[in-house]
Amino acid sequence: MNAVVITIGTELCRGTVADTNRGWISRRLDAAGLAVAAGLTVPDSAAAIGAALSFALSLEPDLVVVTGGLGPTGDDLTAPAVAAALELGVEVHPRAAAMVSRAVAERPDAGGMEGRTAAAGELEPHQRKQAELPVGSVPIEPAGTAPGFVVSAGGVPIVVLPGVPGEMEAMWDDALAVPAVGRVLDRAEPRLRRTLCFYGTGEPQVSEAVERLISQSGVEVAVGICASRREIRVDLEFAAEDKDQAGCITRELKNLFADFYYSSGAAVEQVVAEGLINRGRTLAVGESCTGGLLGGALTSVPGSSRFFLGGVTAYHNDVKMALLKVRREVLDNVGAVSEPVAQQLALGARSQTGADYGIGITGVAGPTGGTEDKPVGLVFICVSSQQGDVVERFDFPGDRKEVRAAAVTAALHLLHRKLAADGV
Amino acid sequence: MNAVVITIGTELCRGTVADTNRGWISRRLDAAGLAVAAGLTVPDSAAAIGAALSFALSLEPDLVVVTGGLGPTGDDLTAPAVAAALELGVEVHPRAAAMVSRAVAERPDAGGMEGRTAAAGELEPHQRKQAELPVGSVPIEPAGTAPGFVVSAGGVPIVVLPGVPGEMEAMWDDALAVPAVGRVLDRAEPRLRRTLCFYGTGEPQVSEAVERLISQSGVEVAVGICASRREIRVDLEFAAEDKDQAGCITRELKNLFADFYYSSGAAVEQVVAEGLINRGRTLAVGESCTGGLLGGALTSVPGSSRFFLGGVTAYHNDVKMALLKVRREVLDNVGAVSEPVAQQLALGARSQTGADYGIGITGVAGPTGGTEDKPVGLVFICVSSQQGDVVERFDFPGDRKEVRAAAVTAALHLLHRKLAADGV
Numbered sequence: 001m002n003a004v005v006i007t008i009g010t011e012l013c014r015g016t017v018a019d020t021n022r023g024w025i026s027r028r029l030d031a032a033g034l035a036v037a038a039g040l041t042v043p044d045s046a047a048a049i050g051a052a053l054s055f056a057l058s059l060e061p062d063l064v065v066v067t068g069g070l071g072p073t074g075d076d077l078t079a080p081a082v083a084a085a086l087e088l089g090v091e092v093h094p095r096a097a098a099m100v101s102r103a104v105a106e107r108p109d110a111g112g113m114e115g116r117t118a119a120a121g122e123l124e125p126h127q128r129k130q131a132e133l134p135v136g137s138v139p140i141e142p143a144g145t146a147p148g149f150v151v152s153a154g155g156v157p158i159v160v161l162p163g164v165p166g167e168m169e170a171m172w173d174d175a176l177a178v179p180a181v182g183r184v185l186d187r188a189e190p191r192l193r194r195t196l197c198f199y200g201t202g203e204p205q206v207s208e209a210v211e212r213l214i215s216q217s218g219v220e221v222a223v224g225i226c227a228s229r230r231e232i233r234v235d236l237e238f239a240a241e242d243k244d245q246a247g248c249i250t251r252e253l254k255n256l257f258a259d260f261y262y263s264s265g266a267a268v269e270q271v272v273a274e275g276l277i278n279r280g281r282t283l284a285v286g287e288s289c290t291g292g293l294l295g296g297a298l299t300s301v302p303g304s305s306r307f308f309l310g311g312v313t314a315y316h317n318d319v320k321m322a323l324l325k326v327r328r329e330v331l332d333n334v335g336a337v338s339e340p341v342a343q344q345l346a347l348g349a350r351s352q353t354g355a356d357y358g359i360g361i362t363g364v365a366g367p368t369g370g371t372e373d374k375p376v377g378l379v380f381i382c383v384s385s386q387q388g389d390v391v392e393r394f395d396f397p398g399d400r401k402e403v404r405a406a407a408v409t410a411a412l413h414l415l416h417r418k419l420a421a422d423g424v
Numbered sequence: 425m426n427a428v429v430i431t432i433g434t435e436l437c438r439g440t441v442a443d444t445n446r447g448w449i450s451r452r453l454d455a456a457g458l459a460v461a462a463g464l465t466v467p468d469s470a471a472a473i474g475a476a477l478s479f480a481l482s483l484e485p486d487l488v489v490v491t492g493g494l495g496p497t498g499d500d501l502t503a504p505a506v507a508a509a510l511e512l513g514v515e516v517h518p519r520a521a522a523m524v525s526r527a528v529a530e531r532p533d534a535g536g537m538e539g540r541t542a543a544a545g546e547l548e549p550h551q552r553k554q555a556e557l558p559v560g561s562v563p564i565e566p567a568g569t570a571p572g573f574v575v576s577a578g579g580v581p582i583v584v585l586p587g588v589p590g591e592m593e594a595m596w597d598d599a600l601a602v603p604a605v606g607r608v609l610d611r612a613e614p615r616l617r618r619t620l621c622f623y624g625t626g627e628p629q630v631s632e633a634v635e636r637l638i639s640q641s642g643v644e645v646a647v648g649i650c651a652s653r654r655e656i657r658v659d660l661e662f663a664a665e666d667k668d669q670a671g672c673i674t675r676e677l678k679n680l681f682a683d684f685y686y687s688s689g690a691a692v693e694q695v696v697a698e699g700l701i702n703r704g705r706t707l708a709v710g711e712s713c714t715g716g717l718l719g720g721a722l723t724s725v726p727g728s729s730r731f732f733l734g735g736v737t738a739y740h741n742d743v744k745m746a747l748l749k750v751r752r753e754v755l756d757n758v759g760a761v762s763e764p765v766a767q768q769l770a771l772g773a774r775s776q777t778g779a780d781y782g783i784g785i786t787g788v789a790g791p792t793g794g795t796e797d798k799p800v801g802l803v804f805i806c807v808s809s810q811q812g813d814v815v816e817r818f819d820f821p822g823d824r825k826e827v828r829a830a831a832v833t834a835a836l837h838l839l840h841r842k843l844a845a846d847g848v
Binding site: 009013014016017019022023026027037038039042043044051058059071072074075164165169195203207211222223224225226227228235284285287293294295298299302305308316323352354367368398399402404 | 433434436438439441442446447448450451454463464466468475479483496497498499550588589594619627632635648649650651652657709713715716718723726727728729733736738740743746747776791792793824825826
């Protein structure tokens with residue numbers, strides 16, 4: 001079974017605002033057993049919205065999800081455009097109007113009437129607009145002030161939600177609870193999905209092994225392989241009845257690349273977090289070029305306070321010396337971007353916080369600051385523990401953002417391997 | 425003039441990998457004067473790629489950009505699928521084969537031959553596959569091992585590049601240099617764009633003012649208004665001849681919301697970075713719930729070492745006391761998530777680094793750790809300088825990720841206002 005996701009917004013087409021809704025919705029549909037046959041993004045234009053909806057329906061999906069363009073402003077055109085594309089009229093939906101009235105009353109900043117719930121007739125035109133839905137729609141309670149709705153296109157439910165990510169996400173469960181949508185999900189049969197994540201080996205080698213194992217097994221498998229910052233993610237999708245072959249292929253693949261395997265889909269920060277928590281070990285970081293992003297990644301894991309004590313971002317050399325006890329003569333002799341300084345940052349992070357593990361990162365993120373000896377992309381990373389220190393040198397490609405992100409990923413994997421080496 | 429962007433990848437449709445290419449490309453096309461009429465994402469399937477390309481061409485664009493599916497693995501189907509959709513054959517392109525040979529020789533991890541450049545005939549099948557292009561294509565030098573290409577569909581150039589963001593970005597300029605593509609860009613006439621960014625006022629108020637000013641001016645203006653984490657971004661697009669009205673409308677809008685205006689499109693971290701650098705002031709941060717993300721945002725600005733000294737992520741209370749001199753009795757009396765602790769984190773960041781400005785953040789990011797008194801989303805932020813301290817309390821909606829991101833944004837804006845209040 002298939003679904004199509006349409007996100008609406010001129011700012012999304014321009015790329016000035018990142019489109020996070022499409023990924024969020026796609027992950028949920030995919031998990032429910034609805035493959036996303038296409039994702040579309042179009043500007044706030046009635047013609048474009050109509051064309052996108054026609055294309056979506058031409059793919060014969062079981063469900064269409066649309067976000068964006070339900071707000072109170074003049075460029076919010078989605079409800080009438082969807083109605084026009086389906087050759088339906090629009091009308092003020094009484095239940096939607098009541099929802100808007102309540103929402104406005106609760107949010108004085110949205111133009112509320114001093115806490116009093118307005119009758120639908122009392123709504124300002126821009127507020128009432130949010131209750132004008134295609135004829136036959138089922139409204140969805142707003143998380144902000146704009147209701148969503150579900151309308152049917154020849155039996156295919158079209159779910160329409162606001163574009164503000166927090167609002168859309170808060171309204172998602174209510175949208176699935178609309179009977180027409182629920183019936184689609186009840187029919188969806190999740191295929192078997194197996195994910196394997198590797199770090200540090202080549203994509204062609206993994207790909208070749210995957211193809212060989214599949215052709216040996218004789219079953220049909222949908223394969224997705226994706227490499228980014230030396231991480232390789234393999235997604236395999238099997239028919240529900242091929243459970244044994246799924247287990248067999250994933251086991252063999254894991255064995256073939258055992259030195260590189262790190263998870264069945266979880267991010268590496270999640271994996272190291274679980275490792276540290278399970279063994280009761282603590283961690284602190286001493287960052288330079290990554291500016292706090294390594295700490296940010298580690299603390300993205302809920303419950304990270306159980307292992308993460310803290311960190312120092314030692315951008316200026318004085319801060320390296322004052323807060324992490326990096327020695328001045330080392331800085332003077334070999335410079336801040338060097339193996340010894342990475343090591344002293346890691347040791348300093350441990351000694352100043354009492355953590356079992358310390359990570360030190362120093363490098364040249366660019367765009368300026370590179371030299372012939374120490375070019376942009378050069379990064380030294382150290383992981384230190386009572387069992388000893390490991391330091392690695394990396395030469396990352398790409399711009400400042402890419403170098404910093406790759407350094408964070410590499411540091412987390414270096415920690416992952418150190419934990420394994422230490423028997424933690 | 426219009427363009428369509430198509431990104432290809434089953435993992436992008438599933439949402440397991442974020443689609444950064446579409447935004448990156450859209451921003452560049454938009455800046456060049458090509459409005460993005462639609463963005464499409466489809467899985468690695470020849471039928472889906474064909475349908476996407478047909479839909480794209482039905483919008484009568486001046487340019488189509490496609491990324492993804494050019495690699496060596498079995499699920500990389502883009503070149504033959506594009507050829508089939510355009511009713512063209514595929515053939516090993518001699519220049520593309522030479523590019524692959526060179527690229528493979530330089531990258532032993534991609535299966536190179538000990539540094540020796542292979543003749544095209546010596547390439548492994550999975551390597552040669554990357555040189556099989558639609559008949560009539562112009563190849564583009566690869567940044568990894570997969571060449572891109574430009575092929576024409578009835579006069580509309582179709583640019584096809586690899587999906588790995590670093591490779592695609594590195595090959596972009598070469599793609600634009602292909603004559604057929606260059607001719608399109610030469611014809612594109614950038615419209616006048618004006619962007620205004622506000623923080624802390626209501627979207628409906630801004631929207632109403634924009635509509636009123638435009639209707640008074642009598643000119644046609646394309647409007648995009650986007651609100652996220654209390655930031656409101658207004659994009660206005662004018663015809664080239666309406667320069668005076670563009671200046672007038674943006675000036676009036678800026679005056680109406682002068683207390684809330686912060687930039688003409690630049691991110692707030694860029695704005696505060698420039699303010700600090702221009703006045704020769706320095707900054708340090710003391711973070712708790714944001715785990716380093718504030719430092720990460722500040723150091724995303726190239727040249728941030730000119731104002732950012734460093735920071736301490738004091739996750740554990742012992743680290744708050746040891747590295748930022750937060751007093752134990754304050755932690756015991758009012759708890760870590762409190763106004764006094766935010767202030768002591770900011771003061772500690774200043775005193776321990778010698779910075780002119782200090783920011784302290786403490787809060788409950790969730791999902792656990794919330795109480796009736798201190799619910800998830802409660803965050804205290806302090807900005808401290810010699811001229812005094814300001815502390816604000818925030819109650820952010822959303823999940824852990826959203827609360828942390830909103831706290832970083834709020835901290836940067838609090839700093840922005842403090843700099844203005846201090847006359848910096």
